[in-house]
Amino acid sequence: MVTMTDAAAPYRIKGETGEWEVVVGLEVHAQITATKSKLFSGASTTFGAEPNTQVSLVDAAMPGMLPVPNKECIRQAVRTGMALDAVINRWSRFDRKNYFYADLPQGYQISQLYHPLVGEGEVEVLVDEKDESSAKRIGIERIHVEQDAGKLMHDQHPTMSYVDLNRCGVALMEIVSRPDMRSPAEAGAYLRKLRAILRYVGSCDGNMEEGSMRADVNVSVRKPGDEFGTRTETKNVNSVRFVMAVIEHEAKRQIEVLESGGTIAQETRLYDPDKNVTRSLRSKEDAHDYRYFPDPDLLPLELDEAFLDECKASLPELPDAKRKRYEGLSITPYNASVLTAEVETARWFDALLEAGAEPKQGANWVVAELFGALNRLGKGIEECPVSPAGAAELLKLVADGTISGTIAKQVFEIMLETGEGASAIVESRGLKQTSDTGAIDSEIDKILAANADKVAEYKSGKQQLFGFFVGQTMKAMAGKANPQVVNERLRVKLS
Amino acid sequence: MSELTTKTIAELRDGFRAGDFSAREIAEGFNAAVAASKALNAYTVETPEDALAAADAADKMRGQGDLPPLAGIPLGIKDLFATKGVDTTAGSHILEGFKPTYDSTVTANLRKAGAGMLGKLNMDEFAMGSSNETSTYGPVLSPWRRKGSNVGLTPGGSSGGSAAAVAAMIAPGATGTDTGGSIRQPAAFAGICGIKPTYGRCSRWGIVAFASSLDQAGPMARTVRDCAILLEAMAGFDPKDSTSLDLPVPQWEQNLSSDLSGKRVGIPKEYRIDGVPSDINALWDQGIEWLKDAGATPVEISLPHTKYALPTYYIIAPAEASSNLARYDGVRYGLREEGVKTLDDMYAATRAAGFGAEVKRRIMIGTYVLSAGFYDAYFTKAQRVRALIKQDFRKAFEQCDVILTPTAPSAAFGIGETTDPLAMYLNDVFAVPASLAGLPAMSVPGGLDGQGLPLGLHLIGNELDEQTVLNAGLAIEERAGFTARPEKWW
Numbered sequence: 007m008v009t010m011t012d013a014a015a016p017y018r019i020k021g022e023t024g025e026w027e028v029v030v031g032l033e034v035h036a037q038i039t040a041t042k043s044k045l046f047s048g049a050s051t052t053f054g055a056e057p058n059t060q061v062s063l064v065d066a067a068m069p070g071m072l073p074v075p076n077k078e079c080i081r082q083a084v085r086t087g088m089a090l091d092a093v094i095n096r097w098s099r100f101d102r103k104n105y106f107y108a109d110l111p112q113g114y115q116i117s118q119l120y121h122p123l124v125g126e127g128e129v130e131v132l133v134d135e136k137d138e139s140s141a142k143r144i145g146i147e148r149i150h151v152e153q154d155a156g157k158l159m160h161d162q163h164p165t166m167s168y169v170d171l172n173r174c175g176v177a178l179m180e181i182v183s184r185p186d187m188r189s190p191a192e193a194g195a196y197l198r199k200l201r202a203i204l205r206y207v208g209s210c211d212g213n214m215e216e217g218s219m220r221a222d223v224n225v226s227v228r229k230p231g232d233e234f235g236t237r238t239e240t241k242n243v244n245s246v247r248f249v250m251a252v253i254e255h256e257a258k259r260q261i262e263v264l265e266s267g268g269t270i271a272q273e274t275r276l277y278d279p280d281k282n283v284t285r286s287l288r289s290k291e292d293a294h295d296y297r298y299f300p301d302p303d304l305l306p307l308e309l310d311e312a313f314l315d316e317c318k319a320s321l322p323e324l325p326d327a328k329r330k331r332y333e334g335l336s337i338t339p340y341n342a343s344v345l346t347a348e349v350e351t352a353r354w355f356d357a358l359l360e361a362g363a364e365p366k367q368g369a370n371w372v373v374a375e376l377f378g379a380l381n382r383l384g385k386g387i388e389e390c391p392v393s394p395a396g397a398a399e400l401l402k403l404v405a406d407g408t409i410s411g412t413i414a415k416q417v418f419e420i421m422l423e424t425g426e427g428a429s430a431i432v433e434s435r436g437l438k439q440t441s442d443t444g445a446i447d448s449e450i451d452k453i454l455a456a457n458a459d460k461v462a463e464y465k466s467g468k469q470q471l472f473g474f475f476v477g478q479t480m481k482a483m484a485g486k487a488n489p490q491v492v493n494e495r496l497r498v499k500l501s
Numbered sequence: 502m503s504e505l506t507t508k509t510i511a512e513l514r515d516g517f518r519a520g521d522f523s524a525r526e527i528a529e530g531f532n533a534a535v536a537a538s539k540a541l542n543a544y545t546v547e548t549p550e551d552a553l554a555a556a557d558a559a560d561k562m563r564g565q566g567d568l569p570p571l572a573g574i575p576l577g578i579k580d581l582f583a584t585k586g587v588d589t590t591a592g593s594h595i596l597e598g599f600k601p602t603y604d605s606t607v608t609a610n611l612r613k614a615g616a617g618m619l620g621k622l623n624m625d626e627f628a629m630g631s632s633n634e635t636s637t638y639g640p641v642l643s644p645w646r647r648k649g650s651n652v653g654l655t656p657g658g659s660s661g662g663s664a665a666a667v668a669a670m671i672a673p674g675a676t677g678t679d680t681g682g683s684i685r686q687p688a689a690f691a692g693i694c695g696i697k698p699t700y701g702r703c704s705r706w707g708i709v710a711f712a713s714s715l716d717q718a719g720p721m722a723r724t725v726r727d728c729a730i731l732l733e734a735m736a737g738f739d740p741k742d743s744t745s746l747d748l749p750v751p752q753w754e755q756n757l758s759s760d761l762s763g764k765r766v767g768i769p770k771e772y773r774i775d776g777v778p779s780d781i782n783a784l785w786d787q788g789i790e791w792l793k794d795a796g797a798t799p800v801e802i803s804l805p806h807t808k809y810a811l812p813t814y815y816i817i818a819p820a821e822a823s824s825n826l827a828r829y830d831g832v833r834y835g836l837r838e839e840g841v842k843t844l845d846d847m848y849a850a851t852r853a854a855g856f857g858a859e860v861k862r863r864i865m866i867g868t869y870v871l872s873a874g875f876y877d878a879y880f881t882k883a884q885r886v887r888a889l890i891k892q893d894f895r896k897a898f899e900q901c902d903v904i905l906t907p908t909a910p911s912a913a914f915g916i917g918e919t920t921d922p923l924a925m926y927l928n929d930v931f932a933v934p935a936s937l938a939g940l941p942a943m944s945v946p947g948g949l950d951g952q953g954l955p956l957g958l959h960l961i962g963n964e965l966d967e968q969t970v971l972n973a974g975l976a977i978e979e980r981a982g983f984t985a986r987p988e989k990w991w
Binding site: 063066067068069070071072073074075102104106107108111112113114167169295297298299302303304305 | 583823
């Protein structure tokens, strides 16, 4: 079996009977982290708290307890829907999904089956961020709001399992895509884009390690042009990488089954990241009958225009719009894409522009210098030791010729180390660039004298040695010479 | 028996305020009566110290300005209401020993109004029953007996303990809950008054849920005025219940009036059904006369979907119950059967041991009607019929202001006499339509049947119009002159 990896060509898996296409749909569960309280109770939702310390009477389903919708959760889900260009349903309703499990105190999950809060929407993704032609639209079928369950702990006692209800009742948005993805890369791009949008909107922090975002991965295969095949659903996959691995693995598994004459069972599977395999959890026949029905404890949600207007007005500039704006400022498409991929980067960069940096120069500097430094320090941009205003000051010194690009790197290092301002560093350490031709000429003369052989070579046609003389001069001037002046003077002296 | 236990809530309140007696005397009188009433099996828990504490607080407050409305009044509380630190079991083995850390909103409101608690009142398990025979504590016995008979009678259900306690004067008033007649049918059987207000008037927070879209708390007491007094204290908007009505509580007591001039009383022809004893139909006719005498005009009305009400109710209520009762799973509180291997086995063993036959029957019916493949045929259709029943009432209230019917199709029956569940369900045939429509409805005693057992008249009002229901009830009360009390045998 060979997987085609050419980005331009459609993703195909070569089987014994020919090429196969994979069809992927994702159900992403995104925790509404914008509020620190649960969907139907006032309990807190802080991650990592001691077991059963964030549980209200409602969460524990004590007798006579009733759910009351948390308006802020609804607001965040509506804002998310709007950011995904989706239809917001003015009238929606909560349903009960009934099943027994120890992590589900009520014996039902409050969800939305029949009338979800958010209807159809769409996300545009760049499968390859360096290639505008790789853009693809992924349809959103719906977003509904529901409660999370608690957690069973199997490692606390030799024969018993313990229950931690901290997560119980936490608000989730289930974002259901259309089966529009055709490769692991597309699914990865969709997930990353979705995560970015959620983080821009602020409804979900997108933290997959802490479980605030996880995906159920629906995969089927078919011969290109055929009807959809039978799909399997792999539950609770908690990283972009794993989602892509599940698709790759599951597609290959299904092709092997089909090509050896078998059929795909519509079933729920689990992914084991250690062994990189999926295995069957339960088949359609064993599937629960969830006995969905409208929750009689809750009234239908009816949204008025004022509420929707406020939600709309509160939306920030979203990644696509921001990217286009950056490109309009002569920032390269690649830089624009990189700068808008994470909301923190975009915020930092906006602040840099706000502080007066020239966009194109600023973008180049952030992508090359700042990212490099942060990488080295192992820090995120939100913990960057240099403020956008501080960086703007540095860039201005380069732009107005006060220091050279080389010195700028030095100054930036000092800024990172000491926290001093760029101008102060340049001032106190005498790093100002000089255009004093007298001083530059005197250094050039010494260098030409010391390198008479190279001068001769240059003059006999080895033009590339010009860079050597520039470098030697800059070095002699401790980097402070204005490179333009050095160039000019060298040309004169070598002619 | 202390003289004070024969007084109505209004009389106790006014006498206490006037200084005729102390709240402690009232509480002591009722505590003694409760302690001497074991044969009735009305109370599952007695809390005399609670009644005394509230009484002492009331005595202390007296003469220091405004007294809360129920200062000095001790009440019986149906075991469906969560009471902080006091067993709250809904009459079920599965909740035996459960002591909530919270008070239901209704009981908290009553406490704020100054009331004390005499104890928790027995009831049908999870409020499922019409005879109080499904309680894990055994049936409540009605204080009433047929003339010349020692046969133990049911006080009705599910608020049977509440009805028996008020009738036996071991509580001046009690809380009840009504899902499909559970306040009104026992009130009728026990010769007392009981009102189920408009759905949403009383918060459901802290009341063990049976069928959420139908459950409503209400008072049971010996007079219409007492019901008005109690309902005012129980009702009110509660942000903890999404279905609670965000409206001010009317001054029902102050606006009581038995002058029904200009009011039209609807008499639904569909409530004339076969097999109803002639005593009951005769009382119904008498009721029409009484209301005419009070100034009202009777009008014949039609509620065409009445015959579908009972089947509709027995789809919707069990469906909701099957889900509401899923939380009793042995994991966090209440009964847990040990000695089983798997979680599923624990669920099965716990619920098999913890629930009685009627509760299991309804969980199974409810699970069935919600199942894939049956949902539309049963649940969806029942929801549609429910909408039609509501519409029937909406149209009827264009022609009338209040509706008069019998409360139940029979007087109290003997313990163990009705063993067919369907025959038992039929007992709520007159009560259920108002529940499905969420309308206020009340039972008022009208007289005794040939065997000397009380019969009730049933008043159904338009949405939020408890006042007309209470006023029509008062008009009947004044004219019926129902003063009969059970002879004490317990």
